[in-house]
Amino acid sequence: SAVISQKPSRDICQRGTSLTIQCQVDSQVTMMFWYRQQPGQSLTLIATANQGSEATYESGFVIDKFPISRPNLTFSTLTVSNLSPEDSSIYLCSVTGTGDYEQYFGPGTRLTVT
Amino acid sequence: QKEVEQNSGPLSVPEGAIASLNCTYSDRGSQSFFWYRQYSGKSPELIMSIYSNGDKEDGRFTAQLNKASQYVSLLIRDSQPSDSATYLCAVNQRGNNRLAFGKGNQVVVIP
Numbered sequence: 001s002a003v004i005s006q007k008p009s010r011d012i013c014q015r016g017t018s019l020t021i022q023c024q025v026d027s028q029v030t031m032m033f034w035y036r037q038q039p040g041q042s043l044t045l046i047a048t049a050n051q052g053s054e055a056t057y058e059s060g061f062v063i064d065k066f067p068i069s070r071p072n073l074t075f076s077t078l079t080v081s082n083l084s085p086e087d088s089s090i091y092l093c094s095v096t097g098t099g100d101y102e103q104y105f106g107p108g109t110r111l112t113v114t
Numbered sequence: 115q116k117e118v119e120q121n122s123g124p125l126s127v128p129e130g131a132i133a134s135l136n137c138t139y140s141d142r143g144s145q146s147f148f149w150y151r152q153y154s155g156k157s158p159e160l161i162m163s164i165y166s167n168g169d170k171e172d173g174r175f176t177a178q179l180n181k182a183s184q185y186v187s188l189l190i191r192d193s194q195p196s197d198s199a200t201y202l203c204a205v206n207q208r209g210n211n212r213l214a215f216g217k218g219n220q221v222v223v224i225p
Contacts, residue, residue, distance in 0.1 A: 001160075031211050042202060042217040043158070058212075092157055100165060101146040101206040103213055105157040 001097050002027050004106035012112045013083050020079045021109045023093035028073035031096040033103065034066070038089045046091075049076040083113045117141065118205050120216035128224050133190040135219050137203030140184070146206035147179055147186045148213070151199045158202055162188060193223045 003026040013019050023032065032049040047055040047068055055068035070076040080087050090110050094103040119138045127133045139147075146165055150158035164170045164177040164186065176189040186205075190197055203216040 033212070043215045045212055045214075048211065090157075096211065097160075100163075101211060101213065102148065102160060102163055103204075104160060108157045 001104045002029060002095055004093065004095060004104060006093060006106040006109050008109060009107065010110040010112075012114060015083055015085065015113055017083055018079055018081045019083065019111055020077050021091055021093075023076045023078070023106055025074045025095055029095040030073070032070060032076045033094045034068060034076070034078045035092045035094060035105075036089045037092060037108075043092065046078070049078075049093075080111065083111075085113045087111060088113045116216075117207070117214040118203055118216040120203050120219050122219050124220040124222060126222045126224055127193050129193060129195060131193050133193050133197065133221050133223070135188045135190075135201050135203075135221070136185060137187065137205075137216050138185045139203075139205045139214075141205070141208055142181075142184060143208035144205045145208065147177070148204040148206075149175075149177060149186075149188045150202040150204060150215075152202060152218070153199045190221070193221075195223045195225055197221060198223045 005024045007022045034046040035043045037043050045058050046061045047057040049055050049068050049070040051070045067079045090108045092108045093106045117140050149162040151161045152158045162177040164179045170177045174191045178187045200218040200220045202218045204213040
């Protein structure tokens with residue numbers, strides 16, 4: 001499976017600021033996804049990052065709050081804007097593998113908003 | 115009804131025993147099913163995928179799928195302390211590439 005890295009691994013941010021998270025894959029992948037995992041909870045899909053077009057957002061997530069870029073087949077960014085303490089979560093990117101609909105996850109970014 | 119349900123609470127099993135985890139899903143047209151293991155503070159790791167009815171074995175892990183009853187299960191044989199983790203069931207939604215995740219089951223293997 002592909003090797004996935006995320007930057008930063010963790011950050012502490014002030015309320016009202018923004019954080020941009022990078023996801024880098026060591027090979028070209030068709031699909032990239034961004035998830036949020038709140039403390040003690042399961043994974044919630046934020047959006048599918050589409051190469052060359054606007055991301056596809058899940059219900060409850062909007063582009064103004066979570067802008068996503070995907071300039072090529074190996075890289076994507078997720079920005080969490082206008083941070084509030086409720087945004088404190090782990091943010092994960094994932095990519096599809098060779099099997100039908102398999103997804104592999106990056107190491108995650110732990111965000112704490114103060 | 116939630117898309118993917120894992121209702122069991124934390125599961126404590128003695129070392130060497132079998133751990134059994136269950137998952138039900140709502141979309142009868144779902145085609146692909148996955149089990150992820152997540153250690154505390156780490157990201158989910160894919161451990162099993164299953165696409166057709168029946169059993170699929172990989173080492174000490176066995177996934178079981180019953181599409182008619184809309185459930186998928188995971189058996190961990192000869193449980194080891196290193197199996198202590200949260201196990202997440204994920205189901206591919208028909209017609210798109212997204213995965214829906216259950217809330218997970220924590221497994222604690224007691225030496």
